[in-house]
Amino acid sequence: MDVEKNEEVVVLDCGKEPEEVAVEAACCVGRPSAASSGSIDR
Amino acid sequence: MPLSHYLKIYPLTGQPEKRLLFSTRTGGLAMVSGEALAAIEDNSASPELTASLAKLSMVVDDPAREQKEMGGYLQKLNRLNPNLRVAVILGMACNFACVYCYEGSLKGTAAMSDATADQLAVFLLARFSAGKKKRLILDFYGGEPLLYVQRIIYLAERLKPAIEALGGIFEFTLVSNGSLLIPTVVEELVALGLQSVKVTIDGPAANHNHFRPFKDGRGSWSIIVENLLACRGLCLITLSGNYTAENHALFPALLDVLTERGFAPGDFASGQFYPVMQINDQFANPEFTGGCCSNDDPWVHAASLALREEIMQRGFTYPKLYPSPCMVDVDDAFTVDHDGTIYKCVALIGHRELACGDIWRGMGEDWRQAWCVNHWKNEAQCCDCVYLPLCFGGCRAMAFQRDGHMAQVDCQRSLFDATLEPMLLQDLKVRYG
Numbered sequence: 112m113d114v115e116k117n118e119e120v121v122v123l124d125c126g127k128e129p130e131e132v133a134v135e136a137a138c139c140v141g142r143p144s145a146a147s148s149g150s151i152d153r
Numbered sequence: 154m155p156l157s158h159y160l161k162i163y164p165l166t167g168q169p170e171k172r173l174l175f176s177t178r179t180g181g182l183a184m185v186s187g188e189a190l191a192a193i194e195d196n197s198a199s200p201e202l203t204a205s206l207a208k209l210s211m212v213v214d215d216p217a218r219e220q221k222e223m224g225g226y227l228q229k230l231n232r233l234n235p236n237l238r239v240a241v242i243l244g245m246a247c248n249f250a251c252v253y254c255y256e257g258s259l260k261g262t263a264a265m266s267d268a269t270a271d272q273l274a275v276f277l278l279a280r281f282s283a284g285k286k287k288r289l290i291l292d293f294y295g296g297e298p299l300l301y302v303q304r305i306i307y308l309a310e311r312l313k314p315a316i317e318a319l320g321g322i323f324e325f326t327l328v329s330n331g332s333l334l335i336p337t338v339v340e341e342l343v344a345l346g347l348q349s350v351k352v353t354i355d356g357p358a359a360n361h362n363h364f365r366p367f368k369d370g371r372g373s374w375s376i377i378v379e380n381l382l383a384c385r386g387l388c389l390i391t392l393s394g395n396y397t398a399e400n401h402a403l404f405p406a407l408l409d410v411l412t413e414r415g416f417a418p419g420d421f422a423s424g425q426f427y428p429v430m431q432i433n434d435q436f437a438n439p440e441f442t443g444g445c446c447s448n449d450d451p452w453v454h455a456a457s458l459a460l461r462e463e464i465m466q467r468g469f470t471y472p473k474l475y476p477s478p479c480m481v482d483v484d485d486a487f488t489v490d491h492d493g494t495i496y497k498c499v500a501l502i503g504h505r506e507l508a509c510g511d512i513w514r515g516m517g518e519d520w521r522q523a524w525c526v527n528h529w530k531n532e533a534q535c536c537d538c539v540y541l542p543l544c545f546g547g548c549r550a551m552a553f554q555r556d557g558h559m560a561q562v563d564c565q566r567s568l569f570d571a572t573l574e575p576m577l578l579q580d581l582k583v584r585y586g
Binding site for chain 1 (some may be wrong): 178179180181182184185186189196199201202205206208209210226229230231235248282369404473475476477478504580581585
């Protein structure tokens with residue numbers, strides 16, 4: 112959410128550094144692109 | 154400071170003085186004025202603005218160095234990864250006969266034996282200890298994993314105390330069709346480490362029952378919905394669904410029906426629908442040809458965006474877009490088939506030429522070559538691509554099913570060119586109000 116505001120920039124999402132990405136990596140259950148790459152589902 | 158190589162800049166309709174900035178490297182999102190952006194570009198920005206954008210990795214000291222460092226991003230993730238994450242195929246039995254199932258003719262009676270389960274526990278504990286890992290996450294697949302509840306319990310009862318004795322955390326998820334998901338089972342599994350269940354419902358009842366019937370032909374929709382109602386709040390439930398070019402417009406109605414049946418959006422950890430992947434290998438159901446085998450199809454762009462908006466507008470949580478490396482690129486992530494064979498993707502089990510080793514001997518020598526690890530580094534288009542952190546060569550399974558091999562990258566440029574800006578505008582409207 113809106114985490115930082117000043118006169119020149121409104122930060123809506125700080126994003127994730129590699130440390131945070133690493134924690135969540137390798138979960139095919141819902142890779143969050145628009146279409147993903149097809150479903151790993153049965 | 155110059156702008157990051159991994160920055161996308163979009164205008165905002167109705168606010169001509171504003172620009173939306175999105176970092177593909179971090180998933181960070183910010184809004185600035187056109188004037189502020191111009192100041193950054195001509196190096197006259199205030200120190201405060203520069204510092205704010207630097208904190209978001211949207212401006213960097215040296216974009217060429219940033220690009221070079223991106224070449225080592227996955228190695229860095231692997232060094233930092235505290236988890237050992239393993240998809241476990243418990244067996245190939247399923248009580249459904251989904252027409253598009255990627256396991257196709259692999260399904261049957263084969264299942265993990267006691268000896269294989271014992272060795273799996275030994276193998277995972279050894280790997281967890283050697284890697285000094287902090288968390289072991291198992292994603293149980295089948296067939297239908299809830300046909301193997303006793304095997305799940307058998308593994309969890311061995312692994313949970315052993316991992317905790319090592320100071321780690323043990324947890325697991327299920328990818329289930331939902332037909333056997335009942336409160337007594339969920340409660341028993343939660344006590345053993347169950348965190349979440351991904352359940353697939355393909356839209357309203359008639360469509361779902363056509364695509365995901367029980368093996369005897371009966372519809373499964375009503376049973377799944379009743380089970381989910383009964384299991385609300387017991388563990389996280391992730392709602393999924395698989396659509397085709399012909400039926401994607403039906404899917405929003407599912408969300409309305411669920412609401413009418415008493416669900417609140419907060420009952421689901423997230424909701425996301427996907428295009429069905431067209432399976433073309435030797436295991437595929439030859440009668441099903443309605444799947445998607447390319448992200449370049451315009452209908453996929455339009456349908457995915459429309460469904461994303463429908464999901465978010467109804468208050469369901471839709472996962473945000475961040476870099477999200479594939480299991481193939483993560484050293485401490487893999488799939489163990491019911492017979493103990495190791496693969497690097499749940500969707501490519503059974504392809505013996507892609508076996509990476511087994512739980513008795515460990516990973517072999519040649520799997521990186523077989524799975525084309527770092528294939529994107531050979532592609533100038535990838536090394537220079539602004540979307541690289543979101544893609545890293547795309548989906549090997551889709552490339553394999555489409556091309557018969559995964560030597561070439563599954564380029565997602567057209568997908569992101571078509572969908573990233575509208576997705577961010579959706580986020581601005583719905584997620585950030």
